[in-house]
Amino acid sequence: MTTNTQDPTKLYYEDVQVGDAIPKLVKAPVTHLQLVRYAGASGDFNPLHTDPKFGEMIGTGGIIAHGMLVMGFVGQMLSDYVGPTALRKFGVRFKGMTRLDDVITCTGAITEKHEVDGEARISGKVQATDQNGDVKIMGTFVATLPHRSE
Amino acid sequence: MFDKSKIGYSFPPFTIEVERGKIRELALAIGDDNPIYQSREAAQAAGYPDVPLFPTAPTLFTFWGNAKMVSQIVSLGINVMRVLHGEEEYEYLAPINAGDILTGVMTVVDGKTRQGKDGSSLDILTTEIRYTNQHGQPVLNAREMILVRE
Numbered sequence: 001m002t003t004n005t006q007d008p009t010k011l012y013y014e015d016v017q018v019g020d021a022i023p024k025l026v027k028a029p030v031t032h033l034q035l036v037r038y039a040g041a042s043g044d045f046n047p048l049h050t051d052p053k054f055g056e057m058i059g060t061g062g063i064i065a066h067g068m069l070v071m072g073f074v075g076q077m078l079s080d081y082v083g084p085t086a087l088r089k090f091g092v093r094f095k096g097m098t099r100l101d102d103v104i105t106c107t108g109a110i111t112e113k114h115e116v117d118g119e120a121r122i123s124g125k126v127q128a129t130d131q132n133g134d135v136k137i138m139g140t141f142v143a144t145l146p147h148r149s150e
Numbered sequence: 151m152f153d154k155s156k157i158g159y160s161f162p163p164f165t166i167e168v169e170r171g172k173i174r175e176l177a178l179a180i181g182d183d184n185p186i187y188q189s190r191e192a193a194q195a196a197g198y199p200d201v202p203l204f205p206t207a208p209t210l211f212t213f214w215g216n217a218k219m220v221s222q223i224v225s226l227g228i229n230v231m232r233v234l235h236g237e238e239e240y241e242y243l244a245p246i247n248a249g250d251i252l253t254g255v256m257t258v259v260d261g262k263t264r265q266g267k268d269g270s271s272l273d274i275l276t277t278e279i280r281y282t283n284q285h286g287q288p289v290l291n292a293r294e295m296i297l298v299r300e
Contacts, residue, residue, distance in 0.1 A: 043210065
């Protein structure tokens, strides 16, 4: 296993306890413009996400957001928390569709601390819900953190 | 319907350069204005060697890197217009920075069809893309599960 560059964040292994909440991230309401912009950025041009007529045709009742956009929201929360290069694993299950004007809140908590391959790691669970508390995404992550003495 | 004989099959490799501008575009579309994703200067000022990978940036590698992805999925017997995204998981094995050249190989790792009582069927397909960098080092595994209603 290669030695990875340490993420230049201020979070240390010793600062984190099992059960700790990850600082939550509340996103601005999802807009049509954001979905168009995300389509262009990501390269996912499925009209389901950008063309209201297509949404009506296939019976989703208007356009729905890219699941990967909402995973991106959770990714932003994790990036803010541990930094991007500290992540070792990040996986999600898509539980529900996100629509225009939904306000997504990302939350998470630490479930485990462990040492693997000479690295101090934390595991956690993450979630994205809308303004009604409906779950859009559930997932887990693993990240490596520096020891305070290093 | 999904062609089960394709389980275990790997498609020809594809190559993609990790582009700074695409990482910035993706982060901004998601609404993450962290300066580390905006420029090399800001990333280096924060202690990174170059613009780091946004956690969900591997989605860029599939949509922009693998121009044949849609036809490959179609070749498995999947109607891409009926695909729902079920799960997405990344295993980050080593740092990936802007400028790296990645080679990805997509393998069909699992697939099954569930028959509904009403005669409908649901295909559940899992693919994995293993990426190595320009030094031949494994850097990322990306696993995706899709659902296809027939």
